[in-house]
Amino acid sequence: MENAQQNKHKLFGLIGKNISYSFSRTYFSKKFEELQLSNCSYVNFDLENIAKFPNILKEHPEVKGMNVTIPYKQAVIPFLDSLNKNAKTIGAVNTIKITKKGKLKGYNTDYYGFKKSIEPFIKPNHTKALILGTGGASKAIAFALKKMGIDYNFVSRSSSNADFTYKILTKYIIEDHPIIINCTPLGTYPNIEDKPPIPYEFITKKHLLYDLIYNPEETAFLKLGKEKGAAICNGLKMLEFQAEKAWKIWNE
Incomplete structure (x- = not known):
């Protein structure tokens, strides 16, 4: 039986x-x-x-x-x-x-996958993050950052559900948030030219840019970060880790 x-x-x-x-x-x-x-x-x-x-x-x-x-x-x-x-x-x-x-x-399991995948990139100066987008994925990212002791602010097109709108992002805000995480679908295949409308000119080698998108492997968002000397990471490892966790849950 x-x-x-x-x-x-x-x-x-x-x-x-x-x-x-x-x-x-x-x-x-x-x-x-x-x-x-x-x-x-x-x-x-x-x-x-x-x-x-x-x-x-x-x-x-x-x-x-x-x-x-x-x-x-x-x-x-x-x-x-x-x-x-x-x-x-x-x-x-x-x-x-x-x-x-x-x-x-x-x-x-998103928060677990994100936390496990970003941890190897975190440096001592990475104490604050900008979360681009306010959908379901961004909530898991915020939860993970909180567990890691990293402060964060949400960025969105409208101010009703975020701390900042894209329009008001200044040099100071970008410099003050060395981690920038894209939780929007902007840049996903086939629309690979799309990217979040942040002032990329203020990104430096002190920054870490993380994109939840994994297709393409290097989005326009990550490409611009890399050109400025920032560390970059896409969402592939996060997906693998969250999938492993899901498999464990289904088999418990």
Whole structure:
């Protein structure tokens, strides 16, 4: 009986919008191959609207776990039965576990992936950060920075949900925040010329520019930082770390 349980097909997937580019499917398909888990597969659930989320479970009762990406990290929360402590504090979910009782529990592994991937780049002068964007991903980044003892300010197009708008970023503000993190989708393939509208001329070799985007590997944002001598890092390692954490959660 136990063997039959183990061989039962297990489906995992990614919820998002316009996600054909997704890292997750490639990553997990390769993982299942390496671990010789022929009963596991991973698919993209490309949803035009989050209201269609419950249909996934009706149509695919074999789903055991899901990753969540832009733009549903916050919108998915009302559909879940519970949240773990960190996800509740952050207010965003990027991992869902379907429990043995069929309940949906939300987790956030983004903060863990980010923290683990940025730590090797942190220098003693990196005590303040600018977080570009105010979506679900930025909340996890803020949570990680807080755990690392790094002060942060949010930057957005409108002042209603941020500390600064792009328009008011001065030389002093840029110099005062040696870490700059792009949590917006600006610069993602195919729109690789796009970049957050910050005054790049004030970036120096004391800065660290981190982009959550991983496709392309070097965004216009990172390229300009590199030209100014700044340390740069893309979001690939963060994705790998958060995916590993998600896999652990699904198997606990």
